Amino acid sequence: MPSNNSDVVDDIRDLTPVLNKPHALLPFLQLQSATSLSRLYQSPSSCLSIFRLLDSIERQLVMNLLWLESAISLTTMGAWVVQDQKKVYDDALDMLSKLHILHISGKLSLNTTFKTSLRHAITGGGTTGSFGVPAEKDEKRPPMDVEGLDGYALERWETILHFMVSSGTGQTPTRPSQGVLYLLQRSGLMSNQHGSLPQITSAGFQFLLHPPHAQLWDLLLQYLHMAEERQMDLVEVLTFFFMLSTMELGREYLTENLSQTQKAMLDDLRDYGLIWQRRATSRRFSPTRLATTLTSSSPSLPTSTGAASSSQQGFIVLETNYRVYAYTDNPLQTAVLNLFVSLKYRFPNLVVGSITRDSVRRALNNGISAAQIISYLTAHAHPQMRKFNPLIPVTVQDQIRLWELEKERLKSQEGYLYTAFASQADYEFVLDYAKQLDVVLWENNAKRCFFGSLGGHSNIRNFIERRTSGAT
Amino acid sequence: MDGSHLSVVVDLCPSQWHLSSLHQPYPLDLGSFVSQLLAFLNSHIASRHENSLAVFGAFPGKSVLLYSSANSPSETPSNDANSFPPFKMVDSTIMHNIVQQLDALDQGLDEEAPSALVGALTKALCFINRLTLEFNTSTANATEGLEPLTLSDPRILVLSVSPDQTTSYIPVMNSIFSAQKLKVTIDACQIYGPETVFLQQAAHLTGGSYIYLERRDALLQYLTMAFLPPPSIRQTISVPTQDKIDFRAACFCHKNIVDVGFVCSVCLSIFCQPVPVCSTCRTKFPIKTLQRLNAARPSLPLTSASQSRNSSTPPTPQKINGHASVTPSQPLGPGGLPPSGSINDNSTFHTNGAKNGLGLSG
Numbered sequence: 001m002p003s004n005n006s007d008v009v010d011d012i013r014d015l016t017p018v019l020n021k022p023h024a025l026l027p028f029l030q031l032q033s034a035t036s037l038s039r040l041y042q043s044p045s046s047c048l049s050i051f052r053l054l055d056s057i058e059r060q061l062v063m064n065l066l067w068l069e070s071a072i073s074l075t076t077m078g079a080w081v082v083q084d085q086k087k088v089y090d091d092a093l094d095m096l097s098k099l100h101i102l103h104i105s106g107k108l109s110l111n112t113t114f115k116t117s118l119r120h121a122i123t124g125g126g127t128t129g130s131f132g133v134p135a136e137k138d139e140k141r142p143p144m145d146v147e148g149l150d151g152y153a154l155e156r157w158e159t160i161l162h163f164m165v166s167s168g169t170g171q172t173p174t175r176p177s178q179g180v181l182y183l184l185q186r187s188g189l190m191s192n193q194h195g196s197l198p199q200i201t202s203a204g205f206q207f208l209l210h211p212p213h214a215q216l217w218d219l220l221l222q223y224l225h226m227a228e229e230r231q232m233d234l235v236e237v238l239t240f241f242f243m244l245s246t247m248e249l250g251r252e253y254l255t256e257n258l259s260q261t262q263k264a265m266l267d268d269l270r271d272y273g274l275i276w277q278r279r280a281t282s283r284r285f286s287p288t289r290l291a292t293t294l295t296s297s298s299p300s301l302p303t304s305t306g307a308a309s310s311s312q313q314g315f316i317v318l319e320t321n322y323r324v325y326a327y328t329d330n331p332l333q334t335a336v337l338n339l340f341v342s343l344k345y346r347f348p349n350l351v352v353g354s355i356t357r358d359s360v361r362r363a364l365n366n367g368i369s370a371a372q373i374i375s376y377l378t379a380h381a382h383p384q385m386r387k388f389n390p391l392i393p394v395t396v397q398d399q400i401r402l403w404e405l406e407k408e409r410l411k412s413q414e415g416y417l418y419t420a421f422a423s424q425a426d427y428e429f430v431l432d433y434a435k436q437l438d439v440v441l442w443e444n445n446a447k448r449c450f451f452g453s454l455g456g457h458s459n460i461r462n463f464i465e466r467r468t469s470g471a472t
Numbered sequence: 473m474d475g476s477h478l479s480v481v482v483d484l485c486p487s488q489w490h491l492s493s494l495h496q497p498y499p500l501d502l503g504s505f506v507s508q509l510l511a512f513l514n515s516h517i518a519s520r521h522e523n524s525l526a527v528f529g530a531f532p533g534k535s536v537l538l539y540s541s542a543n544s545p546s547e548t549p550s551n552d553a554n555s556f557p558p559f560k561m562v563d564s565t566i567m568h569n570i571v572q573q574l575d576a577l578d579q580g581l582d583e584e585a586p587s588a589l590v591g592a593l594t595k596a597l598c599f600i601n602r603l604t605l606e607f608n609t610s611t612a613n614a615t616e617g618l619e620p621l622t623l624s625d626p627r628i629l630v631l632s633v634s635p636d637q638t639t640s641y642i643p644v645m646n647s648i649f650s651a652q653k654l655k656v657t658i659d660a661c662q663i664y665g666p667e668t669v670f671l672q673q674a675a676h677l678t679g680g681s682y683i684y685l686e687r688r689d690a691l692l693q694y695l696t697m698a699f700l701p702p703p704s705i706r707q708t709i710s711v712p713t714q715d716k717i718d719f720r721a722a723c724f725c726h727k728n729i730v731d732v733g734f735v736c737s738v739c740l741s742i743f744c745q746p747v748p749v750c751s752t753c754r755t756k757f758p759i760k761t762l763q764r765l766n767a768a769r770p771s772l773p774l775t776s777a778s779q780s781r782n783s784s785t786p787p788t789p790q791k792i793n794g795h796a797s798v799t800p801s802q803p804l805g806p807g808g809l810p811p812s813g814s815i816n817d818n819s820t821f822h823t824n825g826a827k828n829g830l831g832l833s834g
Contacts, residue, residue, distance in 0.1 A: 063696050068693070128554060247557075
């Protein structure tokens with residue numbers, strides 16, 4: 001089956017450029033108006049965070065222009081670019097101008113607001129207070145330590161994921177708060193069609209296999225969309241996200257300087273595990289690791305607890321005989337594995353199962369793709385597995401992809417079957433007309449019938465009616 | 473490991489900085505230099521959350537680690553809503569350490585001693601080596617018997633204001649070789665003073681960039697455009713490279729930078745005149761070769777050469793031996809090993825600043 005193999009190769013190639021994809025937030029920012037972006041750029045912490053989300057070339061271009069007082073001509077800047085990398089450079093300029101960071105009009109210059117704010121961020125100073133107002137040390141009630149914050153964030157986050165993964169299985173795990181449930185439904189990750197209990201959707205299954213960092217941004221982007229509908233001020237919401245991302249882990253901050261919108265957000269963010277507060281009415285809050293690593297690519301889920309640390313290292317061993325050994329005692333990881341592995345035994349620190357046709361087909365039916373399964377296995381492979389090249393055994397990889405192709409063997413299309421023609425001439429006459437319209441999906445000369453697509457039906461019917469009326 | 477590591481070696485010799493602040497047309501004093509340096513360091517940390525940084529100061533006679541992002545902060549800086557905590561941390565730690573070291577200099581240490589630039593460079597290399605080892609143990613690569621990983625894009629930036637010290641030729645070359653082995657790029661910027669031969673060579677041999685700063689008022693812009701991009705970006709946005717490199721070496725006997733030198737064909741030690749016995753490896757050369765080489769030398773009279781030859785007993789034999797154990801496999805320049813027609817024969821090499829490579833004769 002050479003064709004299948006070449007498909008597999010193509011699929012692998014499709015997976016690789018994921019690294020160069022712009023951050024999920026940037027397309028959202030591009031959609032915002034110039035005025036709201038300009039308001040956003042007034043805060044040094046926002047500028048710093050957006051700067052970090054940019055690609056490395058874009059960052060360097062911004063830095064090159066940051067300390068210049070006057071605009072620089074396009075040719076001067078272009079002279080620094082290596083010729084065969086021109087496209088990368090042009091893409092970078094394009095991205096920056098879409099974000100309204102860069103003005104290109106014969107000459108290149110940074111957005112003045114952005115320039116001033118980023119300079120403030122780098123040199124310090126200014127009076128914007130955009131990095132959050134830290135609280136004085138309270139001797140009686142010391143702030144939550146880093147381990148405590150990590151535990152809290154992990155517990156909140158896994159509650160959400162665990163609720164999603166076990167929604168269809170009849171188990172009843174802890175329910176996340178009403179706000180979280182609403183967000184999950186709004187974002188299409190869960191649906192509420194079947195009775196009262198929300199059910200996970202195929203988008204939700206795909207979401208579960210994403211790395212934690214992408215999951216977090218997925219949810220926050222949904223939150224931003226929801227904020228638009230709730231008439232919240234988007235700029236303030238974004239500013240608060242970026243402020244959180246520049247805060248220091250293990251330190252308390254005051255809520256007093258926050259705007260009304262941002263204070264309202266505290267409740268939501270507490271539910272997601274991004275911040276911790278002693279009480280809902282407390283005037284202080286501490287960001288957790290989920291929040292402070294928003295603009296970095298370092299693991300956003302805490303590494304303090306045993307289960308999580310093994311997930312950072314990778315815990316899955318996959319053999320060429322389709323057996324899966326997962327060194328974990330984390331119920332969430334087990335549940336996620338259960339999506340596409342049929343589990344056999346469970347030990348205190350080990351789960352054993354195997355990838356079978358049925359288990360993979362179940363996953364495919366849930367909307368998970370073969371590529372996602374493979375990338376999940378790759379991302380969580382045990383250090384022992386990393387000795388092998390390729391990391392996932394080729395037999396298993398190919399088989400999973402073949403099972404996916406097998407599922408796509410049938411495709412349905414709506415249309416009309418034209419049959420019972422009076423003569424072969426009639427049949428051919430109509431068929432020729434239908435072929436001219438390019439609406440024939442299937443034809444059988446022996447049985448004098450053909451199948452036309454839905455779109456072409458009215459034309460063909462008119463044609464036949466005209467012909468029958470003309471004949472009589 | 474996504475972030476890139478930058479080690480900065482800063483020359484903080486007070487006397488040179490004093491001269492620099494008086495130099496026309498572009499005076500630059502230590503204060504404004506440090507503030508521009510801090511902005512540059514902050515830009516490096518700003519680029520990525522994972523970027524790491526170490527700063528080494530070269531003071532007269534000693535070198536000090538001024539800041540390292542690997543060490544956990546001893547004290548958290550005071551609360552401030554207007555600055556990013558990591559930047560504040562870098563700024564305050566570096567300022568505090570520089571002031572402390574300069575105060576210590578006032579209390580009677582030798583201010584005239586040349587700055588320990590090489591010491592600082594070596595410490596920077598050791599630091600990168602340590603990071604590499606820690607990184608490998610943390611990912612359990614060492615125990616699993618896998619290829620040791622190198623850090624992505626480790627770099628050293630040398631900001632110098634002092635002229636070359638010819639005595640430090642051997643340690644500088646050794647640093648360059650270990651940098652090549654560790655795949656470290658060395659960038660160099662001579663902010664004040666004469667062009668330095670050794671830093672040019674260091675940058676050239678490790679694929680880095682060397683800039684002789686003429687417009688000292690534009691220091692920050694130079695730093696940002698030439699030294700901020702890590703090697704991966706330099707494939708797209710180029711950085712200035714040297715059009716000519718001074719490849720001259722210093723002789724092992726008098727530590728002079730030589731235009732025409734004599735190389736021991738066994739251990740590749742360099743001498744400024746023909747010697748009967750190599751001071752490094754004790755190889756004896758035939759008297760006829762010596763005579764021929766001496767006759768071929770254009771300028772120096774034979775008598776002065778023989779006098780200085782008597783005085784040229786190995787000055788620091790241990791050091792040179794130590795060097796010799798490193799160099800045999802390493803060519804002393806990009807031209808490669810000198811071809812040895814007969815083993816006991818002193819080879820002469822000419823160096824020419826404008827051409828890359830060693831011209832061989834004799």
